[in-house]
Amino acid sequence: xxxxxxxxxxxxxxxxxxxxxxxxxxxxxxxxxxxxxxxxxxxxxxxxxxxxxxxxxxxxxxxxxxxxxxxxxxxxxxxxxxxxxxxxxxxxxxxxxxxxxxxxxxxxxxxxxxxxxxxxxxxxxxxxxxxxxxxxxxxxxxxxxxxxxxxxxxxxxxxxxxxxxxxxxxxxxxxxxxxxxxxxxxxxx
Amino acid sequence: xxxxxxxxxxxxxxxxxxxxxxxxxxxxxxxxxxxxxxxxxxxxxxxxxxxxxxxxxxxxxxxxxxxxxxxxxxxxxxxxxxxxxxxxxxxxxxxxxxxxxxxxxxxxxxxxxxxxxxxxxxxxxxxxxxxxxxxxxxxxxxxxxxxxxxxxxxxxxxxxxxxxxxxxxxxxxxxxxxxxxxxxxxxxx
Numbered sequence: 001x002x003x004x005x006x007x008x009x010x011x012x013x014x015x016x017x018x019x020x021x022x023x024x025x026x027x028x029x030x031x032x033x034x035x036x037x038x039x040x041x042x043x044x045x046x047x048x049x050x051x052x053x054x055x056x057x058x059x060x061x062x063x064x065x066x067x068x069x070x071x072x073x074x075x076x077x078x079x080x081x082x083x084x085x086x087x088x089x090x091x092x093x094x095x096x097x098x099x100x101x102x103x104x105x106x107x108x109x110x111x112x113x114x115x116x117x118x119x120x121x122x123x124x125x126x127x128x129x130x131x132x133x134x135x136x137x138x139x140x141x142x143x144x145x146x147x148x149x150x151x152x153x154x155x156x157x158x159x160x161x162x163x164x165x166x167x168x169x170x171x172x173x174x175x176x177x178x179x180x181x182x183x184x185x186x187x188x189x
Numbered sequence: 190x191x192x193x194x195x196x197x198x199x200x201x202x203x204x205x206x207x208x209x210x211x212x213x214x215x216x217x218x219x220x221x222x223x224x225x226x227x228x229x230x231x232x233x234x235x236x237x238x239x240x241x242x243x244x245x246x247x248x249x250x251x252x253x254x255x256x257x258x259x260x261x262x263x264x265x266x267x268x269x270x271x272x273x274x275x276x277x278x279x280x281x282x283x284x285x286x287x288x289x290x291x292x293x294x295x296x297x298x299x300x301x302x303x304x305x306x307x308x309x310x311x312x313x314x315x316x317x318x319x320x321x322x323x324x325x326x327x328x329x330x331x332x333x334x335x336x337x338x339x340x341x342x343x344x345x346x347x348x349x350x351x352x353x354x355x356x357x358x359x360x361x362x363x364x365x366x367x368x369x370x371x372x373x374x375x376x377x378x
Contacts, residue, residue: 079377079378082377136377141378142377142378143371143375143377143378145368145371145372145377146360146364146368148357148359148360149360149364149365149368149369149372150368150372150377152346152353153346153369153372153373156345156346156349156353157341157342157345157346160345160349164341164345168337170337171335171337171338175335175338176338179334179335179338179339180338180342182332182334183334183338183339183342183376184342184376184377185376185377185378186332186376186377186378187372187373187374187375187376187377187378188268188271188325188331188332188334188339188373188374188375188376189268189330189331189332189374189375189376
């Protein structure tokens with residue numbers, strides 16, 4: 001196995017352990033034991049638990065950051081942008097629900113520059129989301145409700161998808177995208 | 190102060206500490222110190238940390254349980270029922286956001302019968318919510334989207350209200366009820 005693949009395998013196994021026990025409770029020894037290898041050989045690939053955590057969270061945050069910037073720069077209206085944002089969250093959830101658990105539960109355990117960088121990306125993400133909603137209201141594409149209530153109602157659902165979707169057996173990704181876009185943007189009535 | 194008021198004061202102070210540090214990390218000594226009283230005098234009112242936790246969570250769960258049963262038994266259609274459910278969540282959040290933090294973060298620390306009782310109420314709550322949505326779809330009041338996607342999209346927002354709303358300074362309860370009902374039920378478009 002290539003070293004890069006081995007490193008990714010370690011990161012994936014760590015994300016599962018972090019999800020189950022929380023970052024603070026997991027040791028490098030636990031991780032080695034879960035993978036059936038010696039703790040010493042982990043250190044050929046990874047320097048520390050912190051390196052693993054920042055790898056998981058920063059790469060996810062960058063994915064959201066790149067995604068929302070590209071959506072925001074496209075020549076589409078606010079509703080089309082929100083549809084793409086919902087798809088972005090669903091795609092990331094399908095690919096890496098374990099990593100999203102670390103991001104949601106353990107981001108506060110990031111150290112120093114990684115923590116600042118993560119918080120900056122998170123703030124910018126929300127600012128772009130908010131700006132899209134505001135523009136949509138001004139353009140008449142979105143009804144004139146309170147912007148913060150709209151942003152919270154939408155993001156609270158998208159951010160907890162990783163907890164709920166892995167337990168659903170009967171909902172395929174296409175149905176999820178179609179119905180979630182409809183429910184969140186067009187409502188139930 | 191009446192003993193019952195003193196007991197409630199202890200429970201409220203504990204809910205704040207549980208929210209800040211998590212149930213497991215809080216000791217009866219921490220609680221006494223936060224209230225400026227001696228640990229021994231806590232025990233005149235409360236037998237254990239577990240008694241406090243179950244008091245917080247079970248009373249909230251019973252409030253939701255009673256609320257949704259009364260809403261479900263009223264002679265209204267599904268959309269009117271969902272409006273009342275949204276108002277129920279907002280009312281409970283306004284009154285006891287700290288308690289909701291314990292319910293969401295620390296329910297798994299309930300012991301034995303309290304845990305079973307809480308889980309039963311939670312299951313029944315979701316079942317009634319699901320049944321209201323299903324009836325609404327059959328009656329043509331709610332569009333025919335996947336029931337689980339509707340339930341998740343709505344409940345994920347209502348269940349995280351306690352985290353978001355206390356930080357909002359510009360949204361009064363009436364605006365919150367009106368706009369949240371509109372956003373969740375009628376959508377943005």
